[in-house]
Amino acid sequence: MIKKLYTFLLTMLLVVSALSAVSAHAADVPLGAGDALKIAVFGNPDLSLETKVSEAGSITFPLIGEVKVAGLSAADAEKKISGLLISGGFLRTAQVNIMVTELQSQQVSILGQVLRPGRYPINGTRTVTDMLAVAGGLGPDGGDTATIVRTRNGTTRKQTINLVDMIHSSDMTANLDLINGDMVYVDRAPKFYIYGEVQHPGGYKLERNMNVTQALSIGGGLTPRGTERGLRVKRRDAEGKMETFSVNNDDELRPDDVVYVKESLF
Incomplete structure (x- = not known):
């Protein structure tokens, strides 16, 4: 819990x-291959277009053909298309709007x-x-x-x-x-392990500053035969060698510690 x-x-x-x-607004992001665009020209619905930027970084636009847009922001691409429509003699004025509907690049x-x-x-x-x-x-x-x-x-x-x-x-x-x-x-997250006379032995997430008592609780508590006397922990030292030593209930655990709960003799 x-x-x-x-x-x-x-x-x-x-x-x-x-x-x-x-x-940040998508309009400020450089366009690239795979980006999906919705393009409209004010007053010219026949020039509306939904397309994707090709791997070559271009789109094909009505009247003017292939237009390189990769590396341009949406605002700069609008100006480029508008300029091509005007310079090509297709429109006297061209107010182009580009909406980036999917940004994949x-x-x-x-x-x-x-x-x-x-x-x-x-x-x-x-x-x-x-x-x-x-x-x-x-x-x-x-x-x-x-x-x-x-x-x-x-x-x-x-x-x-x-x-x-x-x-x-x-x-x-x-x-x-x-x-x-x-x-x-x-x-x-780091884990600790508990086995022996606990209800639910296994590996569990090691929470920050967790002590032995909390570990016992996460393991479901002791079995009827378990005892908190003689609790032991196995831990690797800086050289990777496994050490075994006794611990108290309020001792803090470290990542990969193995807690062993003994069986009561009485």
Whole structure:
């Protein structure tokens, strides 16, 4: 229950953060292959057109033929088509309007422990929390951290951010801006394992600052034969060697700890 409530609250915080962000208009985004456009010329309904930008970065428009629009904003593409219609002698004045109905050329990858991983269109610059909300927020196994891979000026850099700390502190410095080609990977939450005389042995999500008593509770509590005396934990040291030692109920667990509950002798 604690795990589900924690994940739900974090997801809701991400959604609220995303909804409060200022979205860029698609009209400011450079057009590219795969983008779907709805084009209208005021007073000339016969020139209305719904089309997609080709792999070559162009569209075919009535009267003027092939028009290269890749790399242009929608506003600049409007001016270009308008100019071609006028310079070609087809219209004396041409008021062209372009609506981007589907933006496929600008996408960000949202992967890992989110509800709907995949590639998502991005209208201009959006933040990490914006795009996590678009992907449905964190999944049930989502951890506190996300790894961001961004390429700027030909250089690719990786940065890990703590989503929980960022939102709880209201310091959004780490809420990085994302553009086309960036990737967000939400890490899997660390786990602990419990076995022996507990009702539900197995692996569980390790919540922040979880102690042994809380771990016992998540494992369903002791069996009738179990005892809290002599609780032991197996843990790997810095060199990867497994160590076994006794713990108290209020001792804090670490990722990949294995808690063993003994059988009572009486």
